[in-house]
Amino acid sequence: AQSVTQLDSQVPVFEEAPVELRCNYSSSVSVYLFWYVQYPNQGLQLLLKYLSGSTLVKGINGFEAEFNKSQTSFHLRKPSVHISDTAEYFCAVRDFTSGGSNYKLTFGKGTLLTVNP
Amino acid sequence: NAGVTQTPKFRILKIGQSMTLQCTQDMNHNYMYWYRQDPGMGLKLIYYSVGAGITDKGEVPNGYNVSRSTTEDFPLRLELAAPSQTSVYFCASSYLDSEQFFGPGTRLTVL
Numbered sequence: 001a002q003s004v005t006q007l008d009s010q011v012p013v014f015e016e017a018p019v020e021l022r023c024n025y026s027s028s029v030s031v032y033l034f035w036y037v038q039y040p041n042q043g044l045q046l047l048l049k050y051l052s053g054s055t056l057v058k059g060i061n062g063f064e065a066e067f068n069k070s071q072t073s074f075h076l077r078k079p080s081v082h083i084s085d086t087a088e089y090f091c092a093v094r095d096f097t098s099g100g101s102n103y104k105l106t107f108g109k110g111t112l113l114t115v116n117p
Numbered sequence: 118n119a120g121v122t123q124t125p126k127f128r129i130l131k132i133g134q135s136m137t138l139q140c141t142q143d144m145n146h147n148y149m150y151w152y153r154q155d156p157g158m159g160l161k162l163i164y165y166s167v168g169a170g171i172t173d174k175g176e177v178p179n180g181y182n183v184s185r186s187t188t189e190d191f192p193l194r195l196e197l198a199a200p201s202q203t204s205v206y207f208c209a210s211s212y213l214d215s216e217q218f219f220g221p222g223t224r225l226t227v228l
Contacts, residue, residue: 009157034216043121043207043219044160090159104150104175105217109159 002027002095006108014116015083021076021111023091032094033074034105035065039087047089050074061085086115118143121220123208129226130198138193138223140208146218148211149191150175151183153204154222160207166191198227 007022025031032051036044048059055067065076074091091108124139142149147168152160162175166185180202182194191210195202205224209217 004159036219043221044209045219046216049216104162104165107159107161109157 002093002106004091004093004106004108006089006091006111008111009109010112010114012114012116013081016080018079019077019081019085019113021089021091021113023074023076023108025072025074025091025093025095025106027072027093027095029095033065033067034092034094035059035063035074035076036090036092037087038090038110044090047076081113081115083115083117085113088112120144121208121210121218123206123220123223125223126221127224129228130195131228132198132200134198135194135196136198136225138195138206138208138225140191140193140220141189142191142208142210142218143189144210144212144218145188146210146212147188148213148217149185150209150211150217151181151191151193152207152209153177154207155204163193163206195225200227203227 003026005024013019034049035047037047038044047063048057050057050067058064063078088110090110092105094105121142150165151163154160161177163181164183166172172183203226205222207222208220211217
């Protein structure tokens, strides 16, 4: 079964500093990859997704992620964070090992990004 | 479009009571999902549906039931509520391989 590891449960940074949130997944077969953001007391919103094509994916709010198949990673980056980026970030993977009818996502446990002034 | 809506936003239940969490989407999505979110644990899939009349279990289905009589609605039923079901519940929908769209959540406490 697919598993997703977010290596840091909490990441504190100062405003305008760069940040990287790490995500590794277990299966090396064909995958779709997603990053979601959850602001306090809200549902999840899609930040970006990798389905195919270029391994560097750009999302909303200045975030980007790079798909690395050999390292089974999909790390999220932002060159300069704002206070408003404070939120929990979830990495999710959909793999194709269960056949084409499986549209379920496996989520990581989340990384709480706290941006301090 | 309202997207995915969930009711109620908050609920407190006593042990042994039952309730239904409502979920409606207006995007004509085939696929709908129910997740629970517990602190530090990410999201766990409870049940999902690939279309009206078709449902299947996820990772943590015990203590829950679902039905899907229409494309738009996917209610989650809790029978005999237990403290272990205290959680935040999210409904989501998707069109085949596209990303999932999430509702705002229902915060449930069982005392």
